[in-house]
Amino acid sequence: SQTIHQWPATLVQPVGSPLSLECTVEGTSNPNLYWYRQAAGRGLQLLFYSVGIGQISSEVPQNLSASRPQDRQFILSSKKLLLSDSGFYLCAWRTQGAIFGYTFGSGTRLTVV
Amino acid sequence: KQEVTQIPAALSVPEGENLVLNCSFTDSAIYNLQWFRQDPGKGLTSLLLIQSSQREQTSGRLNASLDKSSGRSTLYIAASQPGDSATYLCALLPNAGGTSYGKLTFGQGTILTVHP
Numbered sequence: 001s002q003t004i005h006q007w008p009a010t011l012v013q014p015v016g017s018p019l020s021l022e023c024t025v026e027g028t029s030n031p032n033l034y035w036y037r038q039a040a041g042r043g044l045q046l047l048f049y050s051v052g053i054g055q056i057s058s059e060v061p062q063n064l065s066a067s068r069p070q071d072r073q074f075i076l077s078s079k080k081l082l083l084s085d086s087g088f089y090l091c092a093w094r095t096q097g098a099i100f101g102y103t104f105g106s107g108t109r110l111t112v113v
Numbered sequence: 114k115q116e117v118t119q120i121p122a123a124l125s126v127p128e129g130e131n132l133v134l135n136c137s138f139t140d141s142a143i144y145n146l147q148w149f150r151q152d153p154g155k156g157l158t159s160l161l162l163i164q165s166s167q168r169e170q171t172s173g174r175l176n177a178s179l180d181k182s183s184g185r186s187t188l189y190i191a192a193s194q195p196g197d198s199a200t201y202l203c204a205l206l207p208n209a210g211g212t213s214y215g216k217l218t219f220g221q222g223t224i225l226t227v228h229p
Contacts, residue, residue, distance in 0.1 A: 046217070104158075
């Protein structure tokens with residue numbers, strides 16, 4: 001069966017520090033991978049998506065970057081965090097070209113202080 | 114640009130009631146529509162997925178319908194329970210010429226509270 005792992009669950013980081021959030025998917029190959037952010041009162045916003053290894057597309061300009069070093073691994077990074085980067089980050093996957101829906105991870109609560 | 118609206122924003126009902134959550138959208142060119150549940154501080158759990166060619170899907174006490182012509186979907190919850198308390202989100206996948214990288218457009222959600 002397919003599963004998605006996301007860690008850490010919570011993170012408190014000072015302004016200006018680096019960030020690395022990791023997401024891995026099991027039980028499928030060549031998935032579409034996504035990073036969403038959920039900020040209080042603003043709903044879910046797509047940050048990055050990837051249709052293959054090394055292929056990253058950004059939806060909004062921001063202080064964050066994403067990488068996909070392996071087929072089922074998706075990493076969200078920042079060199080220097082801003083207060084505005086605080087939020088709930090969700091990784092998701094979807095089988096390419098299929099009629100199936102999205103599967104989301106359990107999320108990472110990031111607080112930048 | 115697709116816009117998704119969920120009504121009501123919040124709903125509080127006594128246990129045992131049947132209830133309906135509404136989702137409306139502006140662009141009927143969708144690939145599918147997915148209903149999610151989110152518990153506080155948790156990720157999203159998929160409840161039901163309706164393909165654009167389908168009218169409804171059912172899972173246990175949940176029934177979701179889709180009417181593309183009117184730009185509406187409803188999530189019906191029968192015999193509500195306190196464990197149903199959560200935020201319910203609808204999300205649409207656009208039909209971009211039959212292929213899509215899969216950017217979901219979410220509604221703002223309905224916060225449901227079922228009290229004993």
